[in-house]
Amino acid sequence: MTKIKKLDQETIKKINQNNVLYLLYRHDQLTKHDIAKKLGISIPTVVTNINELIELGFVEEAGVGKSTGGRKPVIVKFLPDSRYSMGVVITKDYVRMVLTNLHFEIIKEVSISIDEELQSIDYIIEAVKEFQKNVCEELSIDENKILGIGFSLPGTVNEKTLILENAINLGIKNIDFKNYDFNCPVYIENEANASAYAEYFVYPDKSNSKLIFVSITEGIGTGIVFNSLLYKGANKRAGEWGHMTIVKDGKSCACGKNGCWEVYASSKALLKTYNKDTGLKRRNISEIFMELDEDYKTQKVVDEYLEYLAEGIKNIILIMDPDKIVIGGEIAFYEDYIKEALNEKVYKPNAFFTAKDCKIEFTKLKANASVIGAALLPVMPLFFNNNITI
Ligand SMILES: [Zn+2]
Structure with a gap:
């Protein structure tokens, strides 16, 4: 009995400390009185927690506020540079590594392109270790101040066992991140999931708790934030909407199926269709959008592309009924060109939803x-006692 009681007290203590630090992260600075009021805990509990957080270097006392009668209240300030986090994005073509502070501001970053010969995971891991070492030396950062390394990966990720189970676009499977020693905690997450959580966490608003992030690049990945947690499903494969069938017996997909959404609505699909229909050899989609205003053929290809994109989004809205869909990835750079037409196609009068029910952003x-989503992962245990995934 005594043991259970002790454990409970420790958990409560941890939750209180998480809550105090998270509140200060969101507000930057508050008086101890404000903290007690906002969290519904006693002033002595706040004082104990603040003293511990000062000792750990996360916060400091920063002068006094206005008195409302008695003694002037002491202001406590969050210190974003007290710790750091590393975020790593691995794609088919490049690896991007960043160091952020606790406000997720990028302090240092390095990108390396990887060709097929060098595309081994061991090569990438060595590059990450080198970045970790160099960044500490260059910026004179104590290695212990790096909370951990978060990886954003294009595939099915088991964040608990630290195994990248399958990454079709990278051509690798069953990569166990427990085998790599970085001298700090390691976290992994699927690319679209990491992006979804970053969008939810960095820009919180009331309509964010049911959010679907649709990452459109080479393929289409989606991440689901459900009631403020990442929904991963029973086998960590939730949100593979890139591979839902949008055209029965349609074009073949790298996954082995036919007619998948990403074969019609990814940025790669847009480029491929454009080059096929026009006989031109554009190398990237920016060249397509540059011609959009003047060329009828280009308008036709983009309009058809947006029809497919809209079909998938409509299906997601019908299945999940989210507060908002957030479009990310390469296609999001062309927001000004596609926003209006996409909205028109998605919200065509129907029996179920209007633009008021679910926004497209x-x-x-x-x-x-994606990279901020990766850097978020090692920081979350400071703010939350529970996992961010369900
Ligand atoms: Zn597929």
Whole structure:
């Protein structure tokens, strides 16, 4: 009995400390009185927690606020540079590594392109270790101040066992991240999931708790934030909407099926269709959008592309009924060109939903959603006692 009681007290203590630090992260600075009021805990509990957090270097006392009668209240300030986090994005073509502070500001970053010969996971791991070592030396950061390394990966990820189970686009499977020693905790997550959580966490608003992030690049990945947690499903494969059938017996997909959404609505699909229909050899989709205003053929290809994109989004809205869909990945750079037409196609009058029920937005994190999502992972245990996934 005594043991259970002790454990409970420790858990409560941990939860209180998480809550105090998270509150200060969100507000930057607050008086101890404000903290007690907002969290519904006693002033002595706040004082104990603040003293511990000062000792750990996460916060500091920063002067006094206005008195409302008695003694002037002491202001406590969150210190974003007290710890750091590393985020790593691995794609088919490049590896991007960043160091962020606790406000998720990128302090240092390095990208390396990888060709097929060098595309072994061991090569990538060595590059990450080198970045970790160099960044500490260059910026004179104590290695212990790096909370951990988060990896954002294009495939099925078991974040608990630290195994990348399958990454079709990288051509690798069953990569066990427990085998790599980084001298700090390691976290892994699927790319779209990491991006979804980053969008939810960095830009919190009331309509964010049921959010679907649709990452559109080479393929289509989606991440589901459900009631503020990442929904991963029974086998960690939830949100593989890139492979839902959008055209029966349609074009073949790398997954082995036919007619998958990503074969019609990824940025790669847009480029492929455009080059096939026009006989031109554009190398990237930016060249397509540059011609959009003047060229009828280009308008036709993009319009058809958006029809497919809209079909998939409509299916997601019908299945999940989210507060918002956030479009990310390469296609999101062309928001100004596609937003209006996409909205028109998705919200065509129907029996179930209107634009008021579920908004379509474009990522506010732009090209950083995935890498910030990776860097978030080692920081979350500071703020939450429970896992961020269900
Ligand atoms: Zn597929």
